Amino acid sequence: MPEQELKIPEKKEIAPPAGEFTREGSYYTPAVDIYETPQELVMLVDMPGVRSDDVEIDLNNSVISIVGKVPVFSDDSRELLTEYCTGNYFRSFRITEVVDQSRISASMSDGVLKLTLPKLEKAVPRKIAIQSA
Numbered sequence: 001m002p003e004q005e006l007k008i009p010e011k012k013e014i015a016p017p018a019g020e021f022t023r024e025g026s027y028y029t030p031a032v033d034i035y036e037t038p039q040e041l042v043m044l045v046d047m048p049g050v051r052s053d054d055v056e057i058d059l060n061n062s063v064i065s066i067v068g069k070v071p072v073f074s075d076d077s078r079e080l081l082t083e084y085c086t087g088n089y090f091r092s093f094r095i096t097e098v099v100d101q102s103r104i105s106a107s108m109s110d111g112v113l114k115l116t117l118p119k120l121e122k123a124v125p126r127k128i129a130i131q132s133a
Helices: none
Strands: 032-036 040-046 055-060 063-068 088-094 105-109 112-118
Touching: 040 088, 055 105, 063 112
Parallel strands: none
Antiparallel strands: 032 040, 040 112, 055 063, 063 088, 105 112
């Protein structure tokens, strides 16, 4: 039986995907619910422990980035029980041309960020009335 040479493919270096960021500390991906109405898209971003003053929302090149920072306990405290890890939040989304980027609004209540992304007028469905001649 003739011997066959085994060829092992070379390892290739893979470039990191575009859009990944490095940040100091722990960052978690918040859970997000997105729903649509005929007039707008609404995003609900869960960031427990984050106050509205500690949220940054940036819109750049049709990408909306959300950063929520959880306040740190004072240095003189010590943990007695920790049932879950805390850290900051980061999430980004690409916004399509259907959204009117100049009218995006945000509000925060009970650790839930609500982003309202109104649709452009040309993207909103409408009924056309028929006129009789």
